[in-house]
Amino acid sequence: MWTWFFQLASPPHFYRMAASLVPWLLWPALLLILVGAWGGLVLAPADYQQGEGYRIIYVHVPSSYLSMMVYVTMAVAAGIGLIWRIKLAHAVAASCAPVGATFTAAALITGMLWGKPMWGTYWQWEPRLTSELILLFLYFGYMSLRSAFNDLNQSDRASAVLALAGVVNVPIIHFSVLWWAGLHQGPSISKIDAPSIAFAMLWPLLVMILGFTLFFLGILAMRVRGEVLEREFHSRWAQDVLRGVSRVEAA
Amino acid sequence: MNLGLGGLFWVVLQRDLMVAMRRWSDICNPVIFFVLVVALFPLALNPRAEFLRALAPGVLWIAALLAALLSLNQLFRADIEDGTMEQLLTLPYPLGLVILAKTLAHWLVTGLPVVVVAPMLAITYHLPADAIGILLLSLLIGTPTLSLLGSIGAALTAGLRQSGVLLALMVGPLMLPVLMLGARATDIALSGDDPTGPLYLLGALLALALSLAPPAAAMAIRISAD
Numbered sequence: 066m067w068t069w070f071f072q073l074a075s076p077p078h079f080y081r082m083a084a085s086l087v088p089w090l091l092w093p094a095l096l097l098i099l100v101g102a103w104g105g106l107v108l109a110p111a112d113y114q115q116g117e118g119y120r121i122i123y124v125h126v127p128s129s130y131l132s133m134m135v136y137v138t139m140a141v142a143a144g145i146g147l148i149w150r151i152k153l154a155h156a157v158a159a160s161c162a163p164v165g166a167t168f169t170a171a172a173l174i175t176g177m178l179w180g181k182p183m184w185g186t187y188w189q190w191e192p193r194l195t196s197e198l199i200l201l202f203l204y205f206g207y208m209s210l211r212s213a214f215n216d217l218n219q220s221d222r223a224s225a226v227l228a229l230a231g232v233v234n235v236p237i238i239h240f241s242v243l244w245w246a247g248l249h250q251g252p253s254i255s256k257i258d259a260p261s262i263a264f265a266m267l268w269p270l271l272v273m274i275l276g277f278t279l280f281f282l283g284i285l286a287m288r289v290r291g292e293v294l295e296r297e298f299h300s301r302w303a304q305d306v307l308r309g310v311s312r313v314e315a316a
Numbered sequence: 317m318n319l320g321l322g323g324l325f326w327v328v329l330q331r332d333l334m335v336a337m338r339r340w341s342d343i344c345n346p347v348i349f350f351v352l353v354v355a356l357f358p359l360a361l362n363p364r365a366e367f368l369r370a371l372a373p374g375v376l377w378i379a380a381l382l383a384a385l386l387s388l389n390q391l392f393r394a395d396i397e398d399g400t401m402e403q404l405l406t407l408p409y410p411l412g413l414v415i416l417a418k419t420l421a422h423w424l425v426t427g428l429p430v431v432v433v434a435p436m437l438a439i440t441y442h443l444p445a446d447a448i449g450i451l452l453l454s455l456l457i458g459t460p461t462l463s464l465l466g467s468i469g470a471a472l473t474a475g476l477r478q479s480g481v482l483l484a485l486m487v488g489p490l491m492l493p494v495l496m497l498g499a500r501a502t503d504i505a506l507s508g509d510d511p512t513g514p515l516y517l518l519g520a521l522l523a524l525a526l527s528l529a530p531p532a533a534a535m536a537i538r539i540s541a542d
Contacts, residue, residue, distance in 0.1 A: 206486035
């Protein structure tokens with residue numbers, strides 16, 4: 066068990082293993098997203114209140130779910146890297162941030178597009194959108210701290226502390242935004258979280274969430290490969306990998 | 317010399333306060349900045365009394381947050397540059413305690429003056445007396461939390477040459493709950509309701525920050541001082 070774990074944490078081994086893993090993640094992700102999109106956009110009935118407009122949840126909900134999940138993944142990886150000094154964990158955390166920020170931006174944009182037919186305006190200071198906006202700032206802060214250091218080791222550890230401080234704050238921010246929004250507007254905003262959802266609408270959503278998660282893991286594996294290769298650029302195995310690539314290209 | 321934990325805390329606090337007293341501008345600048353930001357709004361918007369009154373809780377809290385962000389840059393920088401921090405790192409005491417003492421000194425020097433000046437500025441915004449009381453109370457509970465949260469960011473960026481905007485970008489989002497609760501508490505008092513709820517929550521955040529921020533900042537300082 067432990068040898069397996071240590072092997073996984075060794076960059077060259079991870080580099081090879083992730084390469085074989087990527088197609089096993091991305092192809093099922095594509096399949097699930099296609100099935101989910103078909104189920105959500107074609108099979109599921111129109112909502113009697115929101116009409117066809119609600120169908121954007123099939124992108125919005127998985128994106129906003131992942132925007133939070135990726136932050137937690139990033140913080141866990143950063144914590145593992147900080148405590149056990151595993152370089153690979155830092156590479157994972159570094160790779161998570163831009164992906165998570167993209168999901169957050171996607172959740173914001175789809176939320177705004179959804180807001181136009183629902184509220185008649187692109188932006189409402191509604192708790193979920195506000196939380197997503199703050200989350201986006203947290204990602205930006207993390208990424209700019211990471212890029213501010215010249216020393217990679219220092220950058221890894223400093224940004225890990227920030228990620229951990231952020232993950233403690235995420236629930237605090239979430240609940241204070243809920244409280245803050247509750248003071249300003251009535252419960253009409255809960256239109257979005259349909260309390261009970263018909264099965265015909267639900268299953269494509271679950272399929273989409275699963276598809277998006279696999280998509281994230283596939284993208285993450287690809288990014289970590291690149292990150293590891295860049296970090297280990299001067300090591301023997303990385304040079305071998307790079308030379309191998311250039312030889313193939315020359316042929 | 318053998319100090320207890322309390323003794324160490326006291327020595328660091330005294331030393332930092334003395335250093336601050338010798339550099340008077342460090343004390344004045346955040347307060348002046350605070351007053352300036354508060355003065356901007358009537359000039360840019362509309363000096364009508366009822367309009368300003370509605371604006372006051374938010375404006376004063378935003379200005380306090382900005383003043384806190386602006387002053388953070390100085391928290392550990394001088395100590396890292398002149399080598400004091402390396403000496404403190406070698407002490408056989410928990411570093412978190414040193415950080416806590418330094419953060420308290422920093423708050424006394426930059427945060428407390430803002431809290432003291434705020435009621436006077438609130439009068440220029442035509443805020444009624446009981447709302448001013450709540451504003452004072454919320455700032456008194458809230459600004460130490462801002463300093464504590466800021467100490468993490470200041471520790472992370474202490475080794476960097478340029479850190480002003482980066483620091484604000486990093487720590488700003490973490491400070492938002494304090495801003496929301498503090499401004500809202502004052503707002504609630506302004507509309508005549510009972511603001512104890514948000515004040516308690518502010519107190520809870522302060523307790524949380526007091527227990528979690530110093531160890532996190534200590535870890536960050538160790539990384540920065542490498």
